[in-house]
Amino acid sequence: MFILNAANAAIITACLRVACELDVAETLREVGSEGLHVERIAPGKVNSDLLARILGLLAMHHIFREVTPNVFTNLNRISAALDKGKTQEELGCAETRPADASGPAAVVELLQVKILIAEENMKMVAFLGEAALTTQENQRNLPFNHVFRTDETFYAWIECPENAWRRQRFGFVMDATAAWEPPHTILTGFDWSTLPAGSLVVDVGGGNGNTSMQIARTNPSLRIVVQDLDSAIKGAKLHWQSNFPSHIDNKMVSFQAHNFFTPQPITDASIFLLRYILHNWADEKAVLILQHLRAAAQPTTRLIVVDMILAYACPPSAAESGPETYAVEGTTRPSAPSPLLANWGPASSFAYTLDLCTYSYHGGEERTLGAFLDVFARAGWKLVRVYNPPASQLSHLECIPI
Ligand SMILES: C[S@@+](CC[C@H](N)C(=O)[O-])C[C@H]1O[C@@H](n2cnc3c(N)ncnc32)[C@H](O)[C@@H]1O
Numbered sequence: 113m114f115i116l117n118a119a120n121a122a123i124i125t126a127c128l129r130v131a132c133e134l135d136v137a138e139t140l141r142e143v144g145s146e147g148l149h150v151e152r153i154a155p156g157k158v159n160s161d162l163l164a165r166i167l168g169l170l171a172m173h174h175i176f177r178e179v180t181p182n183v184f185t186n187l188n189r190i191s192a193a194l195d196k197g198k199t200q201e202e203l204g205c206a207e208t209r210p211a212d213a214s215g216p217a218a219v220v221e222l223l224q225v226k227i228l229i230a231e232e233n234m235k236m237v238a239f240l241g242e243a244a245l246t247t248q249e250n251q252r253n254l255p256f257n258h259v260f261r262t263d264e265t266f267y268a269w270i271e272c273p274e275n276a277w278r279r280q281r282f283g284f285v286m287d288a289t290a291a292w293e294p295p296h297t298i299l300t301g302f303d304w305s306t307l308p309a310g311s312l313v314v315d316v317g318g319g320n321g322n323t324s325m326q327i328a329r330t331n332p333s334l335r336i337v338v339q340d341l342d343s344a345i346k347g348a349k350l351h352w353q354s355n356f357p358s359h360i361d362n363k364m365v366s367f368q369a370h371n372f373f374t375p376q377p378i379t380d381a382s383i384f385l386l387r388y389i390l391h392n393w394a395d396e397k398a399v400l401i402l403q404h405l406r407a408a409a410q411p412t413t414r415l416i417v418v419d420m421i422l423a424y425a426c427p428p429s430a431a432e433s434g435p436e437t438y439a440v441e442g443t444t445r446p447s448a449p450s451p452l453l454a455n456w457g458p459a460s461s462f463a464y465t466l467d468l469c470t471y472s473y474h475g476g477e478e479r480t481l482g483a484f485l486d487v488f489a490r491a492g493w494k495l496v497r498v499y500n501p502p503a504s505q506l507s508h509l510e511c512i513p514i
Pocket of ligand 1: 322340
């Protein structure tokens with residue numbers, strides 16, 4: 113039964129989509145512990161018999177609770193995360209929702225409904241087999257290429273005018289990823305306040321520059337440059353104009369269109385920050401990005417990579433990355449006691465999911481510590497510290513030039 117359930121897991125995803133699109137979590141919040149019969153959850157929008165079956169399956173997986181036959185509540189810690197905390201009126205029309213939604217539920221909605229299921233990921237996963245079950249090395253054989261029938265890379269493809277809405281939506285998603293983290297985790301780990309006033313932080317592939325904006329708000333004496341592709345940089349400017357205009361007026365932030373596969377133009381950076389960048393790229397390309405940063409680095413420049421570190425399911429061993437690595441602060445993390453899997457199993461499986469997701473889009477990968485050490489060394493960087501913020505899936509890897 114376990115293997116059958118695993119094989120059918122996509123049905124849960126599809127049911128989540130229906131629940132999200134019908135705002136079931138919000139409707140149930142408003143009725144409290146008594147719950148609501150399926151006939152009254154989204155009348156006129158859905159066949160209630162089918163909705164009963166859909167919510168029934170979710171309730172089987174502890175998503176919503178069935179209190180009496182076909183009567184559901186959302187008094188459940190798991191499905192409570194789907195609640196966007198807004199009234200039906202505030203939620204308004206589905207088209208305007210991404211800009212409004214905030215908090216973890218915004219991520220759920222954007223990823224589960226709009227992207228993962230309806231639009232991109234679920235279709236891509238269906239092609240994982242086509243991409244994997246071939247012996248031909250072909251950069252253009254990714255699930256993304258199959259689904260969207262293009263030979264382009266994802267980032268070239270979303271530059272097409274007809275995909276402008278996808279680009280915008282992707283920006284919302286990246287901003288919403290902050291909600292996966294406890295607030296301000298970027299301010300923990302590396303102590304930004306130790307940088308002298310006027311030091312330059314380059315947010316490479318910074319998207320809207322949301323991460324560097326958090327740094328700038330608490331460390332206003334730091335100069336920030338947000339770098340990204342041309343279209344993303346236009347969005348970043350608007351984002352800062354709306355959210356932190358004084359930093360633009362004070363000339364403490366600037367925006368630069370820059371392709372990180374070409375030589376880095378900034379040679380006086382104190383910090384190169386790469387958040388959710390390396391995981392998009394296979395080793396050759398990740399090394400190229402890091403080499404360009406290394407060539408532009410001063411001896412005092414630090415590289416801060418914010419990404420997930422994949423932990424093996426088997427107990428950790430020094431053989432993976434060499435005993436000297438284990439002397440680096442933060443590289444050992446607590447393993448789960450037997451009989452749990454050493455990496456805590458499903459509790460940390462999101463990194464494994466994202467690993468195949470980045471592969472499907474870009475041919476990228478989430479990396480183990482050993483894989484990070486390999487790409488750093490090939491590009492001339494040395495890992496000096498890893499910080500694992502509590503309750504966060506992302507680690508901060510701090511490097512210095514070799
Ligand atoms: C996953 S997003 C991360 C954005 C941001 N660092 C964050 O954490 O929110 C990857 C970013 O890389 C940018 N990007 C992709 N290819 C690029 C390239 N060749 N040069 C510069 N930026 C690029 C994308 O536009 C996107 O903003």
